[in-house]
Amino acid sequence: MALEIRPLEQFKIDRLIPIHIGGVDVSYTNAAFLMTIAVLLITALLVFGTRKRALVPGRWQSIAEMSYEFVADMVETNVGHGGQEFFPFVFTLFMFILFANFLGLVPYSYTVTSQIIVTFALAAVVFIGVTIIGIVRHGFHFLRLFVPQGVPAALLLLLVPIELLSYCIRPFTLAIRLFANMLAGHTMLAIFGGFAASLGLLGIFPMGIDILIVALEVLVAALQAYVFAILTCLYLSDAINLH
């Protein structure tokens, strides 16, 4: 029996509720559905978790408080005192990516962050937002970010384009990192899953590998959300703590 293995089928977008407005396809897809679930779960966790406001927190309140403190700490150490006003933004980003990644690990669900357009949209918001914040805070002075200090004028001709380029590739690295990690992990899971299904009794070996990959994916899911949030903090710190 030849079992067809299609490891990339899991990334297919299905239109659950087709909507077309003026020739533009704005259908409610399975990706949008998973995003809705993620937002609802986050809201539920934070609203219902902290409802009791117990001095000694219960389980849910603990989770809500821990995630709050984790991100607050991250913002405090990486951006500094001026950064607390951006805490809501970083917290939202972190929780959304974390939940999207974890929900993607649930069998038969959909991994939103494996779509590069989703991760790129998030990265572009960070990039444009940080640039605007920098310009608003420092005005024309913001361009000094691209001029390294203590360099002979002749070398600036070479260094300024490099600095400019390494600033402009930020949204790409941010987006591709998250997207590639999620895509690769889930494809690997599906491939080994396909082996396990087609090898019969011997399939127990690829299944064992799959179990290990799931463990790795749990780590990657949390880590990538962390990396995305901490890089956002570092970029914010660039724009705020400019000299």
Place this chain on the structure above:
Amino acid sequence: MSEGNPPDPLARLGEEIEKARAERVRRPVVRDRAVLQQGLGLGFRIGIELVVAVVVATGIGWAIDRWLGTRPWGMIVLFFLGVAAGMLNVYRAVTGVSRAVGYRPPDAGATTGEKRSDDEDC
């Protein structure tokens, strides 16, 4: 202390203290894990940095060539600039000297002290 005398409240207290101490010794492992987590985060971060820098820069060069009709040159120059930018990003991520583009810590002490003194010489 009197050994093997559980009913004795003092001994029980001693036991409890011992247990608490043992737990405290186990604590640093958790802190190690935090360090490990940060290291992992860094590793996952820089892995992709170089590749993306080169690819994106070359892509920009290709686009410039198409736009201005300067066939190979934009791509060649941007390729090397991309390599440089990628290496710069990785270097900065690893050493934590200016943590990102042009970043200098507010108290330009240990890490950028050299740069600063250079600046004054110029």
